[in-house]
Amino acid sequence: MLTVTNLTKRFGPKQGVEDESFTIQEGEIMGLIGQNGAGKTTTFRMILNLLQPDSGTVLWQGHPLTKADYNTVGFLPEERGLYTRMSIQDQVVYFAALRGQKPAVTRKALPQWMARFNVKGKLTDKIKDLSKGNQQKVQLIATLIHQPKLIILDEPFSGLDPVNAQLLEDSIIEMKQHGASIIFSSHDMANVERISDHLLMLRNGETVLSGTPDEIRSQFGNTRVRLRSPLDHATLAAFPGVNDVQQRGNAYELTLDNENVGHDLFKAATSQGYIPEFSQEPPSLDEIFRIEVANHE
Amino acid sequence: MNKFMVVTRQVIRKDIKSPAYLFSLFFPVLIIAAIALFAFITNKTNQTPTIAITSNNVALRNAMVESPTHGDYRVNKAISTERVAEKRLSHEKIDGYLNVTTAGQTVSAVYRQRTNGNSLDSDTLKNNLNTLKLRQAAQQLGLTAKQLQQLFVPASYKTQNVAYQNGVVRRQKSNQQGANLVVAFVVTFLIYMFIAMYTSMIAQETATEKGSHIMEILVSSVSPVTQFFGKVTGMLALIVLQVIITGVAGLIGMQYFNHNISFLGNFSFSQIQPGMVSVLVAYFVLGVMLYTVIAAMLGSMVTRQEEVSQALSPLTTVGMLAYVASFIAVNSNSLLIRIGSYVPFLSQSLMPVRYAVGNAALSEVWVSVAIAAIALVLMTWIACRVYQQHVLDYSNRKHWYQFGRKRRS
Numbered sequence: 001m002l003t004v005t006n007l008t009k010r011f012g013p014k015q016g017v018e019d020e021s022f023t024i025q026e027g028e029i030m031g032l033i034g035q036n037g038a039g040k041t042t043t044f045r046m047i048l049n050l051l052q053p054d055s056g057t058v059l060w061q062g063h064p065l066t067k068a069d070y071n072t073v074g075f076l077p078e079e080r081g082l083y084t085r086m087s088i089q090d091q092v093v094y095f096a097a098l099r100g101q102k103p104a105v106t107r108k109a110l111p112q113w114m115a116r117f118n119v120k121g122k123l124t125d126k127i128k129d130l131s132k133g134n135q136q137k138v139q140l141i142a143t144l145i146h147q148p149k150l151i152i153l154d155e156p157f158s159g160l161d162p163v164n165a166q167l168l169e170d171s172i173i174e175m176k177q178h179g180a181s182i183i184f185s186s187h188d189m190a191n192v193e194r195i196s197d198h199l200l201m202l203r204n205g206e207t208v209l210s211g212t213p214d215e216i217r218s219q220f221g222n223t224r225v226r227l228r229s230p231l232d233h234a235t236l237a238a239f240p241g242v243n244d245v246q247q248r249g250n251a252y253e254l255t256l257d258n259e260n261v262g263h264d265l266f267k268a269a270t271s272q273g274y275i276p277e278f279s280q281e282p283p284s285l286d287e288i289f290r291i292e293v294a295n296h297e
Numbered sequence: 298m299n300k301f302m303v304v305t306r307q308v309i310r311k312d313i314k315s316p317a318y319l320f321s322l323f324f325p326v327l328i329i330a331a332i333a334l335f336a337f338i339t340n341k342t343n344q345t346p347t348i349a350i351t352s353n354n355v356a357l358r359n360a361m362v363e364s365p366t367h368g369d370y371r372v373n374k375a376i377s378t379e380r381v382a383e384k385r386l387s388h389e390k391i392d393g394y395l396n397v398t399t400a401g402q403t404v405s406a407v408y409r410q411r412t413n414g415n416s417l418d419s420d421t422l423k424n425n426l427n428t429l430k431l432r433q434a435a436q437q438l439g440l441t442a443k444q445l446q447q448l449f450v451p452a453s454y455k456t457q458n459v460a461y462q463n464g465v466v467r468r469q470k471s472n473q474q475g476a477n478l479v480v481a482f483v484v485t486f487l488i489y490m491f492i493a494m495y496t497s498m499i500a501q502e503t504a505t506e507k508g509s510h511i512m513e514i515l516v517s518s519v520s521p522v523t524q525f526f527g528k529v530t531g532m533l534a535l536i537v538l539q540v541i542i543t544g545v546a547g548l549i550g551m552q553y554f555n556h557n558i559s560f561l562g563n564f565s566f567s568q569i570q571p572g573m574v575s576v577l578v579a580y581f582v583l584g585v586m587l588y589t590v591i592a593a594m595l596g597s598m599v600t601r602q603e604e605v606s607q608a609l610s611p612l613t614t615v616g617m618l619a620y621v622a623s624f625i626a627v628n629s630n631s632l633l634i635r636i637g638s639y640v641p642f643l644s645q646s647l648m649p650v651r652y653a654v655g656n657a658a659l660s661e662v663w664v665s666v667a668i669a670a671i672a673l674v675l676m677t678w679i680a681c682r683v684y685q686q687h688v689l690d691y692s693n694r695k696h697w698y699q700f701g702r703k704r705r706s
Contacts, residue, residue, distance in 0.1 A: 048517045050689050070518050081511035086311070097303045098518035142514075 001025050002047070002150060002181050007056035009042055015205040016042045020056070022200055022210065024181040026149075029172065031196035032185040033285075035293060038202040040185040041078055044152050047183070048075060060150060071100035074148030078155050078185075080139045084128035088119070088138055091127055095142040106145060113141045117167055133159060144171065151175055153184035157191050169195055189285035199285075201292060208292050217282035220291075222259040224284075227252050228277035229269035239265060251277060300519045301527045308531025312498060318535070321494055325543045329550035345369070346392035346415040348408075348422075349376035349385065354399040357429060361397065364425035369418050386411060393417060397426065404430045477573055478627065481653035484577045485646050487543060489620040491536065491585045496592035496609055496616075499532055503596030503684075504605045512688050521685040525593065529677070532589050533582075540581055572659050576666070577649055583669040584645025587676060588616060594680035597687045619646035626650040639665045641672035 002024045009016035017039040024030045032040050045051040047058050049065050060069055082091055089110060096106040110123065117137040121130050127138065136159050144151070153172075157165050165188075172195055176182055186192050192199060193213045201209035201216075209216050227236075228251045236245045236252055241261030246253045256262060262280045269275055283291065312318050348370050352358035362372050373391055376382050382394035386409065393410030406426055410417060435445045506512045515524055595608045619637070623646040626634045630651070638647035638657065644665045651657040 045513075045689075050513065050516055067520055073517060075514060075517045077510050077513040079510040079513075081506070081509035081514065083311070083511065085315075090310075094303070094307055095514060095518070098300060098515065100300075 001061060002183070003057075003059040003062075004043075004047065005057050005059075007043070007046055007053050007058065009039075009046060009051065009053050009205075015039075017046070017053075017202070018205045018207075020200075020202070020205075020207055022198070024183055024198070026179045026181055027176050028197045029176050029182045029184070029195055030198040030200060031192035032183060032200050032202065033187075033189070033192055033289060034185075034202035037204075039205040040202060041154055042205075043202070044075075044154055044183070044185075047152060048073065069150075071146070072149040073099070074143045074146065074151040074180075076139060076143040076153045076156055080136060082127045082135060082139060082142075085126060087124045087126055088114075088121060088130075089123040091138065092142045092145060096146045099146040099148070101146040109145055110141070113145055116171070117141060117164070133161070133164065136160065137164070140168065140171075144175065147178065148175075149180050151180050151182040151184075153182070155186060156184055157186050157188050165191065189289060193285050201289070203292060203296055209288070213285060216288065217285065220282045220288060222262060222280045222282055223256045224281050224287075225254045225256060225262060225265060226277060226279045226281075227254060227265070227269060227275075229275040230272060231269055239268070241265075301523050301530075304519060304524055304527025305531040305534070308502075308528050309534055312502075312531070312535055317494075318498070321490075322539055322542055325546040325550075329546055329553075332550070333553065344415050345371050346410075346417045347371045347373055347390075348410075348417065349373050349382040349391050349394035350397070351377060351379045351382050351394060352397040352399070354397065357397060357399060357404075357433075360429050361395070361425060364429070365421075367421045369421040383409075389414070395422060402434075404433075477653035478650070480573060480577065481649040482623075483547070484581065485620065485623045485649055488581055488584050488645050489616060491539065491581075492588045492616045493613060495532060495536060495585055495589045496612060497605070499528065499589050500592040500596030500605050500609050501602065503528070503593055503688075504599050504602045507597060507688055508600070508602045516688060521688055522681055524688075525681045525684045528593060529586075529590055532593075533586060536582065536585050536589070540578070572662075573653070576652060576659075576662050579666045580645040580649055580669070583666065583673055587641060587645075587669065587673050588612060590673065590677050590680045594683045597684040615642050616646075619643040623647055623650045626656075627654055630656045639668055641669045641676075644669055 004020060004022050007020040008018055020039070020043060022030065032043065034040055042051065046053045047065070049058075058065060065073075083094075086094070089107065092110055093103045093106045097103055114121075114123070117140065119130075119134050119137045119141070121134055127135060130138065140156065143153070151172075156168055156172075160168060169191065172182060172184070196213060199209065199211065199213050199216055200207060209219075211219075226248075231239075231252075233245060233247065233252070236242060236254060239261075241257040241264070242254050243257060244255040254265070256265070259280065266278055266280075269278060345368065350358055350361045350372055352361070358377065362374055366372065373385075376385055376391070376394070379394075379396050382391070382396070385391045386394060389411065392414030393408055395406055395408045397404065397406040404426070408417070408419065408422070431445070431449075435442075440448070506515060519527075591612055592609060595612065596605060599605055599608045619642065622634065622637060622643070626638070626647050627650055634647060634651070637643040638651050648657060648662055648665045652659070652662050
């Protein structure tokens with residue numbers, strides 16, 4: 001279990017992270033979201049002891065992370081780095097050896113990982129001869145191959161196409177099922193929502209949202225309605241309690257004052273019987289992200 | 298396998314495969330192979346010239362023909378007249394001919410040679426001629442062979458090299474100084490080369506790891522201290538390997554060329570001052586390590602790989618100055634040179650030369666070596682601390698400022 005309590009770090013006048021707290025249980029995934037410069041990477045570095053916090057504590061299994069714990073950590077930095085002149089195998093074996101895994105064990109496991117991530121290339125290929133996407137996959141393999149218990153992934157999905165993103169999602173879920181505590185950051189709210197058990201949003205170092213994706217979304221109320229019915233744009237725009245109407249194909253997306261407006265809207269829309277679509281939901285994480293950013297500005 | 302060994306092995310494995318290192322490793326071997334080839338080709342193409350000897354004095358001619366040639370030329374005895382000799386020369390059957398004319402007491406000789414023939418080292422030929430002329434003259438003067446010999450015994454002449462140490466004369470064998478100096482020069486040059494190479498190697502490597510953010514993975518796997526010492530130890534292993542290969546190549550080369558190159562003809566390892574070899578090895582390892590450790594530190598202080606050479610330039614300049622000063626140290630024992638030979642970063646170039654020319658005693662050398670060793674320990678400690686603080690620092694401030702700021706915090 002990773003416990004972060006009241007973590008604070010300032011860089012001169014610039015705010016790094018302010019009073020950040022969360023816990024990640026075994027077999028739990030936490031998604032960290034926020035704009036560039038919100039403090040995500042700073043948080044990771046403080047967890048890993050690469051940066052000393054001004055105040056607050058990071059506890060792993062109840063004690064501060066020390067050298068002895070390094071072998072249980074898997075860390076994917078935001079800016080990827082590999083020795084470009086090394087072969088895939090030498091590279092992965094070296095990183096795994098640094099995490100205490102014997103070269104023979106790594107060599108045995110590597111082909112399966114290569115197949116799982118569908119890496120195009122032989123084990124003896126040099127890193128510099130791989131495409132950027134394949135380099136990223138090798139970096140991911142190097143991060144995960146020693147079966148870490150604390151996994152920290154800084155923007156793991158950036159640069160991956162949807163197919164490869166799915167492969168990564170599957171791997172992260174598998175690590176979770178093996179009991180790893182996982183924390184990752186992402187700009188893609190769809191990934192975050194799909195795999196996160198817990199979600200933390202940072203804005204200029206401050207925690208603005210924290211909870212499960214459902215909890216967070218429901219804080220904003222069921223104020224979004226998607227509708228396909230006989231009602232036209234003008235009628236919807238004039239409807240009491242409807243703030244905004246956007247046409248999407250042959251459907252309309254409405255923003256309501258509050259979720260009770262939905263009852264009246266449903267009645268009006270179905271006054272002539274069957275309609276193909278009516279769904280009332282909280283705003284998407286994407287939208288919440290934008291709302292929170294806008295609130296601040 | 299502990300992590301220190303993992304890092305050390307990685308440094309060795311990675312660099313030993315790099316073309317730049319391999320090239321420098323086998324450079325002395327290549328040089329010696331090239332010289333051997335050159336000597337081989339020269340020996341093959343430059344054959345002993347065949348000459349003819351003619352004269353209007355038959356007795357003199359016969360004596361010349363029978364004189365020892367010391368392998369410098371071969372005489373075609375069948376040719377005895379100038380006319381035949383000239384004809385043979387024009388047909389390129391011989392490389393030249395000597396025509397000796399005697400008239401009364403005077404003996405004059407002309408050696409005609411083809412410009413495209415094998416050239417003659419004329420010393421032996423001239424000596425033979427002079428000996429015969431002297432003998433002839435001696436006979437006419439009625440001198441016995443013994444008297445003649447007495448007449449030409451040269452005066453004895455010997456050079457003694459001395460050096461004064463606290464007013465006490467230290468005597469060296471006559472050839473010792475030359476041999477020492479040659480070895481000191483070669484080693485000083487190699488130390489300078491190694492410094493240039495290893496500083497850039499370790500600084501580049503560190504800066505690359507930092508610039509490409511591999512450092513974040515490394516530092517979250519292994520403590521920076523372990524990493525630093527692992528790297529430095531890896532470099533040390535590479536340095537030792539290179540010293541061994543260079544040394545062995547040098548030994549083999551010198552043994553082999555003793556016979557082929559006149560400069561090395563008088564050179565023998567027995568002439569090298571006792572202790573010289575251990576002194577040189579000590580400076581080799583200490584000197585190069587000192588620079589390597591500082592280079593690792595500088596490499597950790599830059600933000601991008603492109604800044605490496607800029608950050609290294611003060612260090613390499615010091616190395617170059619020390620190397621240049623070593624030439625001055627041959628002829629000068631000024632205060633500055635004497636002080637410099639004790640100062641770490643300079644001593645590895647100055648002290649071996651001072652010792653070689655007899656300006657420093659072995660005891661002084663070991664004091665300087667001890668100072669260098671202490672400096673290495675101290676510098677390693679400082680470099681390690683700086684490395685630790687800077688490997689993850691990507692702020693773009695001036696190095697000295699950064700150094701001060703980190704010290705205070």
